[in-house]
Amino acid sequence: MGRLRTLIAESFSLSWAADRRAFIITTSLQLFGAVILAAQVLIVKMVLDAILDVTEGGGDTGQVVLPVMLLAGVTAVVAVSAAIQGNQLRLLSELVVRKTWQRLLDVAAAVGLRAFESPDFYNRLERIQTNALSRPFQLTQGVIGMVGGAAGSVGLSIAIISLEPLLLPLLLLAGIPVFITSRKESRREFNFTVAQTPRLRMRGYLGMIQTGRDEAKEIRAYGLAGALRERFDRVYTHYIADLRVHLRHRTRLAVLGNSVSALFLAGTLLALVWLVGRGRVTLAEAGAAIVAIRLLSQQVNTLFRGIQQIFESGLFLNDLSDFVSLQPAAEEAESGAPAPDSFSTLSAHGLTFTYPGSTQPVLHEVSVEMKKGEIVALVGENGSGKTTLAKLLAALYEPTSGTISWDGTDISTYSRPHLRRSIAVVFQDFVRYHLTARENIGLGRPERLDDEAAIAAAAQRAGIHHAIDALPQGMDTMLSKMFKGGRDLSGGQWQRIALARAFFRDAPFVILDEPSASLDARAEHALFQSLRDLLGGRTVLFISHRFSTVRTADRIYVLGDGRVTEQGTHDELMALDGHYAELFRLQAAAYLEPAER
Numbered sequence: 001m002g003r004l005r006t007l008i009a010e011s012f013s014l015s016w017a018a019d020r021r022a023f024i025i026t027t028s029l030q031l032f033g034a035v036i037l038a039a040q041v042l043i044v045k046m047v048l049d050a051i052l053d054v055t056e057g058g059g060d061t062g063q064v065v066l067p068v069m070l071l072a073g074v075t076a077v078v079a080v081s082a083a084i085q086g087n088q089l090r091l092l093s094e095l096v097v098r099k100t101w102q103r104l105l106d107v108a109a110a111v112g113l114r115a116f117e118s119p120d121f122y123n124r125l126e127r128i129q130t131n132a133l134s135r136p137f138q139l140t141q142g143v144i145g146m147v148g149g150a151a152g153s154v155g156l157s158i159a160i161i162s163l164e165p166l167l168l169p170l171l172l173l174a175g176i177p178v179f180i181t182s183r184k185e186s187r188r189e190f191n192f193t194v195a196q197t198p199r200l201r202m203r204g205y206l207g208m209i210q211t212g213r214d215e216a217k218e219i220r221a222y223g224l225a226g227a228l229r230e231r232f233d234r235v236y237t238h239y240i241a242d243l244r245v246h247l248r249h250r251t252r253l254a255v256l257g258n259s260v261s262a263l264f265l266a267g268t269l270l271a272l273v274w275l276v277g278r279g280r281v282t283l284a285e286a287g288a289a290i291v292a293i294r295l296l297s298q299q300v301n302t303l304f305r306g307i308q309q310i311f312e313s314g315l316f317l318n319d320l321s322d323f324v325s326l327q328p329a330a331e332e333a334e335s336g337a338p339a340p341d342s343f344s345t346l347s348a349h350g351l352t353f354t355y356p357g358s359t360q361p362v363l364h365e366v367s368v369e370m371k372k373g374e375i376v377a378l379v380g381e382n383g384s385g386k387t388t389l390a391k392l393l394a395a396l397y398e399p400t401s402g403t404i405s406w407d408g409t410d411i412s413t414y415s416r417p418h419l420r421r422s423i424a425v426v427f428q429d430f431v432r433y434h435l436t437a438r439e440n441i442g443l444g445r446p447e448r449l450d451d452e453a454a455i456a457a458a459a460q461r462a463g464i465h466h467a468i469d470a471l472p473q474g475m476d477t478m479l480s481k482m483f484k485g486g487r488d489l490s491g492g493q494w495q496r497i498a499l500a501r502a503f504f505r506d507a508p509f510v511i512l513d514e515p516s517a518s519l520d521a522r523a524e525h526a527l528f529q530s531l532r533d534l535l536g537g538r539t540v541l542f543i544s545h546r547f548s549t550v551r552t553a554d555r556i557y558v559l560g561d562g563r564v565t566e567q568g569t570h571d572e573l574m575a576l577d578g579h580y581a582e583l584f585r586l587q588a589a590a591y592l593e594p595a596e597r
């Protein structure tokens, strides 16, 4: 009962928060419908009394007309109110769905990147997402049904007491078995959903890659459709098998509960016949009582269904409230003093970092320093920790130990969202937004999305302006074939869009993770030749595997197995004749004829 109380309170507050007006209207209509039901029973008794008076006492037929008209009127009112209430309920449910999504998106935006490393987080997010369209509907209907069912049951109980008090306890007994079994059903539903979530996530993923545009070419090139389809079917088959077992249990419980309740109801009706036989109840009262019992069983059903719907939404509500409760902690973890707009010196000292869920650190005691306006390069073999270090310097992860300071102040004391305003990052796997070219660049600084001149200037600096001009609607062209009139770009053009986004961000600290991986040789050369002009005065950290681009950097850090193994300018590192020099010569040699080496 304690849990039910909590769930009901949460359901009410969610519906109330979604839209007070719609909630009040829907609940009032439901209460109105309930009161009218009790009136209907008493009018039925009036009709029966009048009819019996005519047939037995030879009264005037006209006296039946008024009660019959009243009954017809009330029936019409019930129908109209139910129709209005149904529409209002639909609206309210949709508003609750929207509220749920708002909460979900607020939390997803607030949690740190760390959360996205956790399968638990994904499972919960997935459960909320997949349920977010159906459960709020169910929950709202549950709340309203429960209010209406309870009010209707009370109204009809009073009507029944006024007809014959003895009938009520018998009817209440009839409700108990259904109540018990429906609670058991809900608990089963709850456990089933929890157990199936990982499998449903895999099913969703397999379905998504078989229908995704990005995956379509590789799936065809490798002929993967059959293999992936087979995996999808296998996951589905297991799910359906478990669902069958689950539904069998649920059906068994429902049959049991309803059968026992029906037996109790039969007993009540027999008792009524007995009371009529003993002359304690008149025929009109008995007729009205039968109508009341019928209506009451409907109302009790509505009440229990409402409670069951709330119970079944319990897991969803639990997940939602747990999920929502992550937000304050996440915001607290990223809060701090207002960050400065820039730095003269950034120094990272003794950074060690272990990814959540891993046991081995991927960075060990890494120290780097950057001065305002410097261009610093990070090089190293695949998996040596370059991107991880960049993510730490971009304040996306907290180091496990060690500190990153801006002019001597540890950045963990600053508000991280505030700090990130001064950082622009182009990730290796940057996002290709299915939006217009203008938005793809403008999202670099969303609050200035309508600054068309600055967006055009950023496009020019990234060398993508000609390609955009050639699009059918220029900057307003959707960069996605998923939308009508949309166009796609080449890999290098997309990379320039990502660069333009970073330029538009206009931040003093710029991190470029392999910014030229998809650029052609001329574009790459031009980018690095003009990097200082393009990003004049800004501090740039860039990661690259192309040593021709790295040599222009003011300082180069070489990472190996998560450690800084060498550092210095290109000339210093060549003179050192270590790992860097070896990798540099290896790459240079590949371009030269054997005779030139």
Ligand SMILES: Nc1ncnc2c1ncn2[C@@H]1O[C@H](COP(=O)(O)OP(=O)(O)OP(=O)(O)O)[C@@H](O)[C@H]1O
Residues within 6 Å of the ligand: 117, 355, 356, 358, 362, 380, 381, 382, 383, 384, 385, 386, 387, 388, 389
């Ligand atoms: N999210 C993650 N969770 C756990 N381990 C990770 C995660 N991301 C990367 N790693 C591991 O951390 C190590 C460093 O990865 P990182 O991406 O920083 O390397 P990198 O030097 O940028 O490599 P590349 O040149 O291939 O881009 C790798 O061993 C990788 O497997």
